[in-house]
Amino acid sequence: GAGVSQTPSNKVTEKGKYVELRCDPISGHTALYWYRQSLGQGPEFLIYFQGTGAADDSGLPNDRFFAVRPEGSVSTLKIQRTERGDSAVYLCASSNDRGRGYTFGSGTRLTVV
Amino acid sequence: QKEVEQNSGPLSVPEGAIASLNCTYSDRGSQSFFWYRQYSGKSPELIMSIYSNGDKEDGRFTAQLNKASQYVSLLIRDSQPSDSATYLCAVFGNEKLTFGTGTRLTIIP
Numbered sequence: 349g350a351g352v353s354q355t356p357s358n359k360v361t362e363k364g365k366y367v368e369l370r371c372d373p374i375s376g377h378t379a380l381y382w383y384r385q386s387l388g389q390g391p392e393f394l395i396y397f398q399g400t401g402a403a404d405d406s407g408l409p410n411d412r413f414f415a416v417r418p419e420g421s422v423s424t425l426k427i428q429r430t431e432r433g434d435s436a437v438y439l440c441a442s443s444n445d446r447g448r449g450y451t452f453g454s455g456t457r458l459t460v461v
Numbered sequence: 462q463k464e465v466e467q468n469s470g471p472l473s474v475p476e477g478a479i480a481s482l483n484c485t486y487s488d489r490g491s492q493s494f495f496w497y498r499q500y501s502g503k504s505p506e507l508i509m510s511i512y513s514n515g516d517k518e519d520g521r522f523t524a525q526l527n528k529a530s531q532y533v534s535l536l537i538r539d540s541q542p543s544d545s546a547t548y549l550c551a552v553f554g555n556e557k558l559t560f561g562t563g564t565r566l567t568i569i570p
């Protein structure tokens with residue numbers, strides 16, 4: 349696609365529920381990143397995929413968070429047993445040359461009530 | 462110590478003046494450096510990249526890098542109200558970008 353597409357744009361869920369956030373990167377971009385941004389903060393790294401494999405998942409806060417990219421294109425970030433502290437904007441970015449900057453999607457605003 | 466540090470602001474600059482945004486980083490192995498602009502409620506947008514010491518100019522924007530001092534800056538000349546946004550400094554190293562908390566810039570007409 350022309351840009352990085354994220355769905356849904358907004359998600360409100362109840363505490364304890366499971367959510368999935370989807371990212372469709374720019375066509376041909378092999379690197380895909382997930383970040384989380386809380387109000388007044390910069391984006392915080394969660395996980396990085398190179399192709400189908402998670403090259404670095406050191407930013408995932410705990411084992412409730414998991415992400416997949418089974419065919420090396422679309423990625424899904426999965427959050428189990430959501431907590432109010434998970435409320436944030438989840439940003440996806442892709443790149444074909446990691447050292448040259450990323451293109452971000454418009455983000456998914458997750459609110460856990 | 463945070464890996465990438467920025468003054469959170471807010472920074473207020475009169476229209477037409479020069480806005481100066483600063484950033485320091487802790488990892489000497491960092492390879493490339495970026496400035497992103499983020500309007501309220503929007504996602505970050507890449508506006509400048511710099512890879513070697515010195516200045517890089519693009520229109521009204523100039524990025525400056527000093528690796529010895531671990532310092533990156535962004536100058537915005539002839540500031541316009543549309544430049545009002547949060548500016549995020551980002552540093553690439555260890556296969557990922559690390560961001561500062563951002564500096565909120567307001568251009569006063």
